[in-house]
Amino acid sequence: MNTVKLSESVYYVGAVDWNLRDFHGYTTPRGVTYNSYLIIDEKVCLIDTVKAPFARELLERISQIIDPGKIDYVITNHIEPDHSSGLPAVMTRAPHAKVLLTEQGRTGIIKHYQQNYDFQVVKEGDVLDLGCNKLQFVPVPMLHWPDSMISYLTGEQILFSNDAFGQHISTTKRFDDENELPELIYEAEKYYANILQPFGKMVVKAINKLNELPIKIIAPSHGVVWRKHIPDIVAKYQDWGHGNTVGKVVIAYDSMWGSTERMARQILDGVASTGVTGKLYKLSVADRSEVVRDMLEAGGVLIGSPTLNNGMMPTTGALMTYLKGLRPTGKIGAAFGAYGWGGGAQKAIEEMLSSSGIALEQPGISLKWVPDAAELDKCFEFGREFAHKLFNKI
Numbered sequence: 001m002n003t004v005k006l007s008e009s010v011y012y013v014g015a016v017d018w019n020l021r022d023f024h025g026y027t028t029p030r031g032v033t034y035n036s037y038l039i040i041d042e043k044v045c046l047i048d049t050v051k052a053p054f055a056r057e058l059l060e061r062i063s064q065i066i067d068p069g070k071i072d073y074v075i076t077n078h079i080e081p082d083h084s085s086g087l088p089a090v091m092t093r094a095p096h097a098k099v100l101l102t103e104q105g106r107t108g109i110i111k112h113y114q115q116n117y118d119f120q121v122v123k124e125g126d127v128l129d130l131g132c133n134k135l136q137f138v139p140v141p142m143l144h145w146p147d148s149m150i151s152y153l154t155g156e157q158i159l160f161s162n163d164a165f166g167q168h169i170s171t172t173k174r175f176d177d178e179n180e181l182p183e184l185i186y187e188a189e190k191y192y193a194n195i196l197q198p199f200g201k202m203v204v205k206a207i208n209k210l211n212e213l214p215i216k217i218i219a220p221s222h223g224v225v226w227r228k229h230i231p232d233i234v235a236k237y238q239d240w241g242h243g244n245t246v247g248k249v250v251i252a253y254d255s256m257w258g259s260t261e262r263m264a265r266q267i268l269d270g271v272a273s274t275g276v277t278g279k280l281y282k283l284s285v286a287d288r289s290e291v292v293r294d295m296l297e298a299g300g301v302l303i304g305s306p307t308l309n310n311g312m313m314p315t316t317g318a319l320m321t322y323l324k325g326l327r328p329t330g331k332i333g334a335a336f337g338a339y340g341w342g343g344g345a346q347k348a349i350e351e352m353l354s355s356s357g358i359a360l361e362q363p364g365i366s367l368k369w370v371p372d373a374a375e376l377d378k379c380f381e382f383g384r385e386f387a388h389k390l391f392n393k394i
């Protein structure tokens with residue numbers, strides 16, 4: 001089993017989960033990693049653990065470097081089970097280790113595992129002396145759970161950023177410069193869109209705080225370690241955190257008999273005629289976590305559904321519910337779709353767009369049964385007008 005050194009005293013001891021394809025509803029076509037890091041200083045310190053089925057692999061990696069019984073400290077930056085469910089196995093082999101975490105982390109670990117370890121609760125600014133290096137703790141509540149924390153190793157200047165800057169990607173290469181940057185940014189964008197998007201304000205606040213620290217390496221809890229492209233990923237986080245958008249329109253729709261689909265294609269042509277980039281997703285075949293990834297930087301979203309039982313189709317409803325929880329910022333939107341008699345989908349979508357924080361920039365467009373030539377022209381015009389509004393806004 002390979003051990004990878006990040007720096008003089010820090011080793012990667014995590015696990016690569018090549019076969020995971022669904023991470024609580026978020027698709028992971030490239031697999032996942034659960035990153036754990038071992039610091040060998042005068043004191044021995046483990047940063048986070050792994051998901052429980054990989055605990056044996058974690059302990060084997062640690063054992064190649066040092067007897068796990070010599071671990072003095074385990075830092076629990078986040079209690080979510082992908083990082084903490086390996087903790088009980090680690091504590092069995094390192095029974096004298098202190099577990100350092102926030103107060104929210106302490107109550108969370110007790111509730112998850114019904115174990116009372118030798119806890120040491122840390123707060124903002126607390127420092128743990130390891131010998132040559134010190135660990136400084138930066139709680140980042142709600143990034144993305146109340147217990148979340150980032151730890152910074154002085155001396156070797158490594159930021160253990162937990163879920164921030166993470167990506168779901170399995171690889172044998174642990175560093176950013178050993179992988180393709182566009183692929184990493186793509187996966188980091190998908191991670192941010194699906195997991196961190198609701199917490200943009202906290203992201204900006206945390207980055208401002210971290211800007212004061214000299215950082216040579218960012219070691220997240222998922223994916224590769226950043227050492228060469230730190231400015232690129234931090235700049236991306238600034239953009240995403242501030243809700244900065246580009247001239248792109250994502251059209252997401254579903255259709256039972258093809259009318260709303262024909263509308264969507266005409267609208268797309270209208271958008272494209274202005275030079276604005278358009279993307280089209282049919283929700284019954286699209287991957288929702290990919291759709292919201294594409295929406296992250298899009299300034300405009302257009303949502304379509306025919307009326308089904310006075311409302312929108314369940315696939316569209318699922319996207320809207322997800323989007324509402326993700327609280328996107330800086331976007332304009334509108335609704336479209338076909339109906340047969342009383343209608344209702346357009347209104348239902350517009351309500352969801354508003355409650356998601358997406359500005360209704362343009363009245364929606366609905367048509368009865370099947371679009372005729374004049375209605376298709378109107379759809380084209382609807383897309384063109386929407387793209388112009390977006391163009392004027394950015």
Ligand SMILES: Cc1cc2nc3c(=O)[nH]c(=O)nc-3n(C[C@H](O)[C@H](O)[C@H](O)COP(=O)(O)O)c2cc1C
Binds near residue numbers: 260261308339369
């Ligand atoms: C199961 C079902 C339920 C429907 N419910 C409604 C409804 O409640 N109100 C309405 O105006 N039209 C309703 N319609 C009619 C559709 O909205 C209409 O056929 C529309 O043109 C379908 O668009 P599509 O081709 O994009 O699927 C319903 C259609 C189906 C198949």
